[in-house]
Structures are given as C-alpha cells and as structure tokens.
Amino acid sequence: MKIWLRMMAFAVLAALAMALVACGGGGNSGGSSGGGGQSSGPVTLEIGSKGEELFFDKAELRVTAGQTITLRFKNNSAVQQHNWILIKGGDAEAAAIVNAGLTAGPAANYLPADKSNILAESPLANGNETVEVTFTAPAPGTYLYICTVPGHYPLMQGKLIVTN
Ligand SMILES: [Cu+2]
Structure with a gap:
C-alpha cells in the first residue's frame, strides 16, 4: 500500500515537471515579439x-x-x-x-x-x-x-x- 502511494506520488510529480517544462519552453519562444522591455536584446x-x-x-x-x-x-x-x-x-x-x-x-x-x-x-x-x-x-x-x-x-x- 505504501509503495503504491509512493509510485502514484512520483507519477504525479513527473507529470507536473513535464507540464512545467512545456510551459516554460512555449513562453520563451513567444517572448520575442510584442512584449518588449524585459531584455536588452532586439x-x-x-x-x-x-x-x-x-x-x-x-x-x-x-x-x-x-x-x-x-x-x-x-x-x-x-x-x-x-x-x-x-x-x-x-x-x-x-x-x-x-x-x-x-x-x-x-x-x-x-x-x-x-x-x-x-x-x-x-x-x-x-x-x-x-x-x-x-x-x-x-x-x-x-x-x-x-x-x-x-x-x-x-x-x-x-x-x-x-x-x-
Ligand atoms: Cu493617421
């Protein structure tokens, strides 16, 4: 029972981590247009x-x-x-x-x-x-x-x- 719970927790954390990575990537690629001001790059x-x-x-x-x-x-x-x-x-x-x-x-x-x-x-x-x-x-x-x-x-x- 305890092992099963731990595996569930791990699966949930892994899914969350993947979702966060996906979000971060999308945000960065979209950040170069329209936002303005955050960085000193073009x-x-x-x-x-x-x-x-x-x-x-x-x-x-x-x-x-x-x-x-x-x-x-x-x-x-x-x-x-x-x-x-x-x-x-x-x-x-x-x-x-x-x-x-x-x-x-x-x-x-x-x-x-x-x-x-x-x-x-x-x-x-x-x-x-x-x-x-x-x-x-x-x-x-x-x-x-x-x-x-x-x-x-x-x-x-x-x-x-x-x-x-
Ligand atoms: Cu005009």
Whole structure:
C-alpha cells in the first residue's frame, strides 16, 4: 500500500515537471515579439491603428535604452493612410512637424525635410497595409509617437517609455 502511494506520488510529480517544462519552453519562444522591455536584446513591437478611428491601438509602448527595436505598424483602416513617427520633444515640436508635413505632402511621408526632431519614421501605410521601421531605442525618457497624416495628430499619438 505504501509503495503504491509512493509510485502514484512520483507519477504525479513527473507529470507536473513535464507540464512545467512545456510551459516554460512555449513562453520563451513567444517572448520575442510584442512584449518588449524585459531584455536588452532586439525586440519586435506591434502596433496598429484602431480600425477606422484616428487612434493607435496602443497608447503606450515600453523599451530599454539602446535596444534594437523593429516596430511593425498595421494600418487597420481600409481608407485612411497612417504613419508612425517617433519624435523628440512635446506638443510644440509635434505640431511643427505636422504643419511642415502638411506642406511636404504624401510623397515626403508628411514629414518636413528637417528631421532633427524625428527619431524614427515608418513609411506611409495605405489601408490594410503593414509597414516596418527599425531603430535604436534612445536614452531613457518618455517620447511621443504620432501620425503626421493631416488632421490625425491631435488624436493619433502615444508614448514610448524608455527605461534603463
Ligand atoms: Cu493617421
């Protein structure tokens, strides 16, 4: 009786151990995309527009300073064009970029020729298109990302939070 119990206990423990190993493996392989921030290795971030609304579907992204970021931006609208632009500065700098971008037009990705306040820019994404930009995460701080397609900026913005 006692031996039988011990064997049962061993079988249960072995099954648990195998389940834990399986879980750990799955978690690791899935961790390279979308999570962001836990390690300083390269990371892929995913963000989209919120359907036909003039919003990003994420108001906040987190990365580590110096990390290589591949940002995949999916335009979930069928009719709107959008882009994902990471800028240096606050509302005043964003407004200046958006206003200059309006004059520059779609061929220039609605961006000014002076890129001194632009840290990363995705290409202009047509409806249902996914675009990508790879960049190095800047120094720790909070940065604004915006869409510079005319009329979108006041609503289409979010924060990239960079930590050590
Ligand atoms: Cu937009």
